[in-house]
Amino acid sequence: MQNFISFNDVKDYTQLLNTALEIKANPFGQQDLGKNKTIGLLFFNPSLRTRLSSVKAAYNLGANCWVLNAGADSWTLEMADGTVMNGDTQEHIKEAIGVMSAYCDILGVRTFPKLEERDEDYNELMFNKVRELSSVPVVSLESATLHPLQSFADLITVAEYSGYKPHQNFDKKIKVVMTWAPHPRRLPQAVPNSFAQWFSKVDWVDLTIVQPKGNELNPDFTEGAKIEFDQEKAFEGADIVYAKNWSSYKNYGQTLTPEVDWQVTLDKMKLTNNGKFMHCLPVRRNVVVSDDVLDSEHSIVIPEATNRIYSTQTVFHEILKNL
Ligand SMILES: CCC[C@H](NC(C)=O)C(=O)O
Ligand SMILES: NC(=O)OP(=O)(O)O
Numbered sequence: 174m175q176n177f178i179s180f181n182d183v184k185d186y187t188q189l190l191n192t193a194l195e196i197k198a199n200p201f202g203q204q205d206l207g208k209n210k211t212i213g214l215l216f217f218n219p220s221l222r223t224r225l226s227s228v229k230a231a232y233n234l235g236a237n238c239w240v241l242n243a244g245a246d247s248w249t250l251e252m253a254d255g256t257v258m259n260g261d262t263q264e265h266i267k268e269a270i271g272v273m274s275a276y277c278d279i280l281g282v283r284t285f286p287k288l289e290e291r292d293e294d295y296n297e298l299m300f301n302k303v304r305e306l307s308s309v310p311v312v313s314l315e316s317a318t319l320h321p322l323q324s325f326a327d328l329i330t331v332a333e334y335s336g337y338k339p340h341q342n343f344d345k346k347i348k349v350v351m352t353w354a355p356h357p358r359r360l361p362q363a364v365p366n367s368f369a370q371w372f373s374k375v376d377w378v379d380l381t382i383v384q385p386k387g388n389e390l391n392p393d394f395t396e397g398a399k400i401e402f403d404q405e406k407a408f409e410g411a412d413i414v415y416a417k418n419w420s421s422y423k424n425y426g427q428t429l430t431p432e433v434d435w436q437v438t439l440d441k442m443k444l445t446n447n448g449k450f451m452h453c454l455p456v457r458r459n460v461v462v463s464d465d466v467l468d469s470e471h472s473i474v475i476p477e478a479t480n481r482i483y484s485t486q487t488v489f490h491e492i493l494k495n496l
Contacts (some may be wrong), residue, residue: 174491176304177312179319180370186328191339193329193487200233200486206493207236213277214240214314217299218285222454222481223314223322227281230486234493239276243269252299270306279492280307286317286361288426294318295391310492312485318391320363323453324371325484330477331378331413334449346379348446350411352404353384354461355435356418359428364453365419366394373397383407385431391422404435411445414471416452416461437462442471449473 176182183189196203212231214224224240231238241247250269251262258265274280282303286294294317304311313321335347351368365382369390372380374397382390383401401407408414416437421427436459442448450462450471458464466472 174310174488174495176310177321177488177492178300178304178316179313179321179367180324180374182321186371186375189325189487189491190328190332190337192491193325193483194332194339196487196490197329197480197483200483203490204233204235206490207231207234210234210279210493210496211237211239211277212279212281212489213273214238214281215243215273215303216241216283216314217243218283218315220283220314222478223283226478226481227314227322227485229482230489233482233486234489236278236489236493241273252302266302267306270303271308274307274309277309278496279310279312279489281312281314282316283314284316286363288359288361288420291422291425310496312488312492315361315363317361318363319367319370320453321367321371322481322484322488323364324367325488326477326480327368327415327451327453328371328375329480329484330451330473331372333476333480334473335377335412337377343377345377347377347412348381348410349378349413349415350381350383350407350445350448351398351415351417352382352407352437353388353429353435354416354418354437355430356428356457356461359420359426360418362390362419362422365390365417368415368417369398370394381407381411385429385435387423388419388421388429389423390419405441405444408441408444408448411448414442414445414448414450416450416456418461436460437466439463439465439469439471442466442469447471451477454478
């Protein structure tokens, strides 16, 4: 594995899943791999899980790790080429990424979308600029349109809660429903795009995506998923309910306020096959999902967040072993 930016960087998802489950069972078994290696984490946006799980994953592998919050810890960066830098920016992204990638063996980067110009975000201008400037492999810590470390952790979690065992025949079909949910702010499409990209390809999953009409995701990522607009119908018989808010792809960046309440409630979870509730976190309690769902046996959001250590550790492992 060279870079880890999307599902397209995964040659064999079953092999990667099995590796992750093996690493999770023996998390300190590969400490020689990270010896004398450094993993750099660059954040242009806030984070809790990605930041902390990535540091832990690096340490589990015996690697060093540094973290930088662009613009807060560092100089104000100039992103545009050709700028006469006599204003508020002190350092150009060209030098900043060139230097940072000289200080590490793998560079993780988080760059959220602006949610203004769809082409700018969907061409991943910012992330691709960093990738071109980096002299070391790049791992997405969530880009404008995808969040592969989250989706990989979600796959590990769904596998664990579905009875999947590495190298054993698994002929079940798991009904996974990703549902849009309300949020007071306009959020990226990265997490749902990525979840759809991964789970529409898993042969033991039946993926349904349910959202208010007009709020469908980019079809480039949802091909193969069943698209629904009736939330309660979609929940019927679901084994996994994955909730997430996303702003409009069609009316780019706009938020939606549907007439009916799309919050995930206990009554809705009763329509499922005693389904498990998942969310990437952070979650707005009693907006996205009710307290009585999050505080019930339905919720596996903490095991899901815990698996962020092992999705990340596996990706670092797969890149480090080729260095
Ligand atoms: C992991 C989620 C990060 C981000 N969430 C917020 C609140 O910005 C999002 O929705 O993409
Ligand atoms: N799920 C996730 O990536 O969380 P953070 O934004 O807190 O890193």
